[in-house]
Amino acid sequence: MGENPASDSISALCEFKANEVGATLMGHTIRIDETGQFLSVKDAIEIIEGCTSNAAMLRMKKLVNDEIISEATNPNFKYFKYDTTK
Amino acid sequence: MFFRAFYPSRSELGYHNACAFCVLTCTGTQFISAKLTFFSTRRILGARIAGITGLCGNLKGERAKAIHNHFVQAGVRVEAGDTALYSVIKQNCERVNHAATEGDVVAVALPGTRHAEHDDVGELSCAQDCNSNRAIQMVSNGRVIDSCRENAVNAPNIQNLLNQAPLGFTCSTKRFKRGNGIPLSTAVPEYMTSSQLSLRKMAQQALMSEIHRDGMNSKQAERRMLAIRDDFTNFAERYGQSGLRVMPGGGSFGSAVVAIEATHQKMTRRQLKIERKVIASQQIDGVDDATAPLGC
Numbered sequence: 001m002g003e004n005p006a007s008d009s010i011s012a013l014c015e016f017k018a019n020e021v022g023a024t025l026m027g028h029t030i031r032i033d034e035t036g037q038f039l040s041v042k043d044a045i046e047i048i049e050g051c052t053s054n055a056a057m058l059r060m061k062k063l064v065n066d067e068i069i070s071e072a073t074n075p076n077f078k079y080f081k082y083d084t085t086k
Numbered sequence: 087m088f089f090r091a092f093y094p095s096r097s098e099l100g101y102h103n104a105c106a107f108c109v110l111t112c113t114g115t116q117f118i119s120a121k122l123t124f125f126s127t128r129r130i131l132g133a134r135i136a137g138i139t140g141l142c143g144n145l146k147g148e149r150a151k152a153i154h155n156h157f158v159q160a161g162v163r164v165e166a167g168d169t170a171l172y173s174v175i176k177q178n179c180e181r182v183n184h185a186a187t188e189g190d191v192v193a194v195a196l197p198g199t200r201h202a203e204h205d206d207v208g209e210l211s212c213a214q215d216c217n218s219n220r221a222i223q224m225v226s227n228g229r230v231i232d233s234c235r236e237n238a239v240n241a242p243n244i245q246n247l248l249n250q251a252p253l254g255f256t257c258s259t260k261r262f263k264r265g266n267g268i269p270l271s272t273a274v275p276e277y278m279t280s281s282q283l284s285l286r287k288m289a290q291q292a293l294m295s296e297i298h299r300d301g302m303n304s305k306q307a308e309r310r311m312l313a314i315r316d317d318f319t320n321f322a323e324r325y326g327q328s329g330l331r332v333m334p335g336g337g338s339f340g341s342a343v344v345a346i347e348a349t350h351q352k353m354t355r356r357q358l359k360i361e362r363k364v365i366a367s368q369q370i371d372g373v374d375d376a377t378a379p380l381g382c
Binding site: 071 | 131132
C-alpha cells in the first residue's frame with residue numbers, strides 16, 4: 001500500500017490489514033483484488049457507514065452517478081475481477 | 087410444461103457483466119431445480135486505500151468524518167514535507183535513489199524536495215508549472231484590480247475574498263498572515279500551491295466575466311464574489327486542496343520554485359560552459375594534429 005504517501009497512517013486509522021488470506025477493514029472482512037491494491041468500494045462503504053449491503057450498493061451507485069467516483073478519471077478507482085469460487 | 091429460471095439480480099452479481107449460466111433439470115411438467123454456476127469472476131469497483139479515505143468526505147457517519155479529517159491532515163503534513171512522517175522519508179529516499187540512477191544532479195542536490203506526483207514543487211517541471219501559474223495569476227490579478235477601479239468596486243475586499251477562496255480562511259488577510267507567521271510584506275499567493283493558485287486564477291476569471299457581462303455595482307460585485315469564494319472554498323475542501331501549506335523550512339512555495347528554477351538554470355549554464363570548453367579543446371586538438379610537422 002505504498003502508493004500514496006499518506007496511506008501508511010491512513011491504513012492504521014482505518015484499521016486496514018491485508019495478508020495472503022484476505023483483508024480486513026475495521027475488523028470486517030473486505031474483498032480485495034489479487035494484487036492487494038484495490039479494495040471493494042461497496043464493502044468499504046458498508047463497513048464505514050455501518051449500513052446494509054443494499055444501502056451500500058445504492059450509495060455507491062449514487063456516487064458513480066454524481067461522478068464523484070469513476071474509473072476513467074480517477075486512477076484511485078478501478079474495476080477488478082474477483083473470483084467468486086474462493 | 088414450463089421452465090422457470092432464477093437469475094440473480096444485478097445488485098447480487100456485483101456491478102457489471104457478471105457471467106452466469108443456468109442449468110435446469112426438468113422432468114415432465116415439474117420444475118425440479120435451478121442451479122446457478124459461476125464460472126467466471128465478478129467485476130467489482132475497487133479503490134486504493136487512499137481512494138477509500140478520500141471518499142469518506144462523501145460518506146455519512148462519525149467514523150467517515152474522522153477518517154476524512156485525518157486524511158486531510160495527513161495530506162497537509164505530506165504536502166509540507168513533514169520529515170517525521172515515515173512515508174515522506176521513504177519518498178525522499180526513493181527520489182534521491184532514482185535521481186542518482188538517472189544522473190539528475192539537480193534532484194540529488196535537493197533531497198528535501200518532494201515527489202512530482204504528489205507535490206507542487208520539487209521536480210523541475212512542477213516548479214516551472216507553479217512559476218507559470220504564479221506569473222499568470224499575477225497578471226490576471228492586475229486586471230482584476232483595474233476592473234475593480236473602473237467599476238468602483240472595493241478592490242482590497244475582493245483581494246481578501248480571492249485569498250480566502252483557495253485557502254479556506256474567513257478572517258482578514260492581515261490577520262491570517264499574523265496568525266500563520268507570514269510576513270506582512272509578502273503576498274498570500276506566494277504561499278499557495280500550484281493547485282491553489284489555479285483556483286485563485288479561476289475565481290478571478292469568474293468574477294471578471296460577471297463584472298463585465300452584468301455591469302455590476304460595488305455591492306453586487308462583492309456579493310457575487312462572496313458566492314464565488316464559498317464555491318471555491320467548498321471545492322478546495324472537498325478535494326483536499328484547502329489550507330495553508332509551507333515548505334519544510336517554513337518558507338513559501340513561491341520562493342522555493344524560484345530557487346529550484348534558478349538552481350536548474352545555473353546548472354544548465356555550467357553544463358553548457360563545460361560542453362563549450364570540451365568542443366573548443368577538441369577543435370584545438372584537431373588543428374594541432376593537422377599542423378603538426380611530420381616525424382614529431
